[in-house]
Amino acid sequence: MGELDALYEEIILDHYRSPRNRAPGLSGEDAQVHHSNPLCGDELDVRIRIRDGVLDGLAYDGDGCSISLASASAMSVAVLGRPVEDVLGLVEEFRLMMHGEQPGRADDLGDSMVFEGVARFPVRVKCALLGWMALRDAIDTFRRGDDANDVTHEDQHE
Amino acid sequence: MPIDVAAIRTEFPTLAREVRGERLVYLDSAATSQTPEAVLAAMERYYRTSRSNVHRGVYLLAEEATDAYEGARTALARLVGADPRGVVFTKNATEACNLIAYGYVRRTLGPGDALLCTVMEHHANMVPFVHAANDRGFEVRYVPVTEDGHLDLAEAARLVADGRVRFAAFTHVSNTLGTINDVPGLAALVRDANPDAVVHVDGTQAVPHLPVDVAALGVDSYALTGHKMFGPTGIGALVADPALLERMEPMLTGGEMIRDVTLTGATWNDVPHRFEAGTPMIAEAAGLTAAVAFLEELGPDAVRAHEVELGATFLAALADADGITVHGPTTMAERGAAISFSVDGVHPHDVGAMLDARGVCVRVGHHCCKPLMRELGINATVRASLHVYNDADDLEPLLDGLAAARAMFAVGRSA
Structure with missing residues (x-):
């Protein structure tokens, strides 16, 4: 069971059982995106609110495995209240970590650091990345001047 | 036993x-099923002792390779109660479903026609027909699934009532729900409404687990795959009425499948060879023969x-x-x-x-x-x-x- 402990760290299970910022809606949202992974059937909605260049609101909801939902929960805590550019930097740090690289901003990633072990389970990497890729897309969507986007991940997230 | x-x-x-x-x-x-020693040995025997190409060889090794390949056709036909001339080897059941979609459905159905499918199909027995429908402008009608996981045959009867259903595609055994469908019943229902309708069945989950006799089932075409019935990956078959195959066009053209070629055209080989262009899966056929023998022995x-x-x-x-x-x-x-x-x-x-x-x-x-x-x-x-x-x-x-x-x-x- 040792292998499994690396995948299901206690912090991950805690975010799964007691999700932070999981809500079906967000008042005054600027953009919402729906991301799905047909391979495993994960579905995730992410809604964001940006005020004066700061990510001041984020809510997510969906149907997915413990890794995808816990990762979205931990992500929400790490990114809320940060300037948008800073958020995008953290997204990139997390993405690199899931591809086996040493992340540069461990303190800022916070609980999201525990997903480092998931990188050893290639089929679950896309689960851990789902929320982060949806967040990056929500910011892109907002910057394009749109308010909604729908993305299906056919393969490994990049 | x-x-x-x-x-x-x-x-x-x-x-x-x-x-x-x-x-x-x-x-x-x-x-996918696991592979017994007998199947591994049959494939190894081809590679170790008879490795050569099939058909047209004038030496002993080529005869052995041809026997190994054609022997699989005979063995498979025997297992499912079919005419060996109706057995077309494909790489899997998905290709078998595509073969009938490209070779028959796309060339036969058009605007005003309908194709009957079901909600419980594996994508392999649905997407080739939906794709064809979108290109050719015919309608796809779906038999719904009841609460207890069966096809709704009363609804199916309504769906075929206008006689416009010219092709039906449905599964013998659902890969997800496990349901064993009433193949003769649904086939009869389709033909009662249109005697010329062609009935195609996906037998992928049936052949490895049940006695199957395609003649008794009363279907025109039946897709199956080797790798779920103890055989190797890379070989499946479309088992069809040879008369239906005669009316079909090949999906792939090239070597092996021709009778004559000129600079401006070609005529096709007899069925089933017309549908098997290029060097086929010879070792896999040898393995499939052993898998059939394994199933027959059990x-x-x-x-x-x-x-x-x-x-x-x-x-x-x-x-x-x-x-x-x-x-x-x-x-x-x-x-x-x-x-x-x-x-x-x-x-x-x-x-x-x-x-x-x-x-x-x-x-x-x-x-x-x-x-x-x-x-x-x-x-x-x-x-x-x-x-x-x-x-x-x-x-x-x-x-x-x-x-x-x-x-x-x-x-x-x-x-």
Whole structure:
């Protein structure tokens, strides 16, 4: 069971059982995106609110495995209240970590650091990345001047 | 003769290995079966002693290779009660379904025509026809699935009533719900409304587990695959009425499939060779012959009897377990041994990970049945599927993993 402990760290299970910022809606949202992974059937909605260049609101909801939902929960805590550019930097740090690289901003990633072990389970990497890729897309969507986007991940997230 | 699981297991080398320090519990035969020694030996024999190309060879090795390849056609035809001239080798059942979609449906159906399909189909027996419909402008009508996991035949009768259904495609045994469909009943219903309608059946999940006689089923075409019936990957077949094959155009052209070629055209070889362009899968055919012999030796009736008994044990245990919902028919008389279920409060991916840690292999996901998943209102299921090498010893590790998954993920979850 040792292998499994690396995948299901206690912090991950805690975010799964007691999700932070999981809500079906967000008042005054600027953009919402729906991301799905047909391979495993994960579905995730992410809604964001940006005020004066700061990510001041984020809510997510969906149907997915413990890794995808816990990762979205931990992500929400790490990114809320940060300037948008800073958020995008953290997204990139997390993405690199899931591809086996040493992340540069461990303190800022916070609980999201525990997903480092998931990188050893290639089929679950896309689960851990789902929320982060949806967040990056929500910011892109907002910057394009749109308010909604729908993305299906056919393969490994990049 | 009843199935002797302990003896059978010794013929499957993979089953002797350990996974993560645990005994391998292989419950994924609906995805692909394991390979017995006899099949490995047959493929190795071709590569070690008879390696050469088939047809047109004037030397002994080429004769042996041709016999190995054509022998598979005869063996497969015998197993499913078909004419060997109606057996077209493909790389898998998906290609077999595409062959009839490209060779027949696309050239025959057009605006004003309809094709009957069902909501429970594997994508392989749905997408080629939907694709054709979108290109050719005919209509696709779907037989719905009832609450208890059966095709709604009353609704099917309404769907064919106007006589416009010229082709029907449906599965013999559902890869997700396990349902054994009433193939002769649905075929008769389609033909009562239109005597010229062509009936195509996906037999992928039937041939490895049940006695199948395509003549008795009364269908025109039947797709199957070798790798779920103890054979190698890379070989399947479209088993069709030779008269239907005569009316079909090839999907692939080139070597082997021609009678004559000029600079401006070509004439086709006889059926079934017209549909087998290029060097075929010779070693795989040799392996398939051995797989057919393996199945015949066990006896399809004995295989079915074993799965009915073991499936009932699994179904009863899953019904007793906390938080497990089995999808599809509840008695083995109505179903095969692919058992899909949901674990309350736990995503199938997490169930799969917990089972993997115990050496238990199951499939999690949509099982290439997205329309059916939508109908069931879920994204994914866990599927445990049985075969002749499984027995009641495989049940405990499964139940143990399911209980552990419930304890880890479902208990104390607040959202």
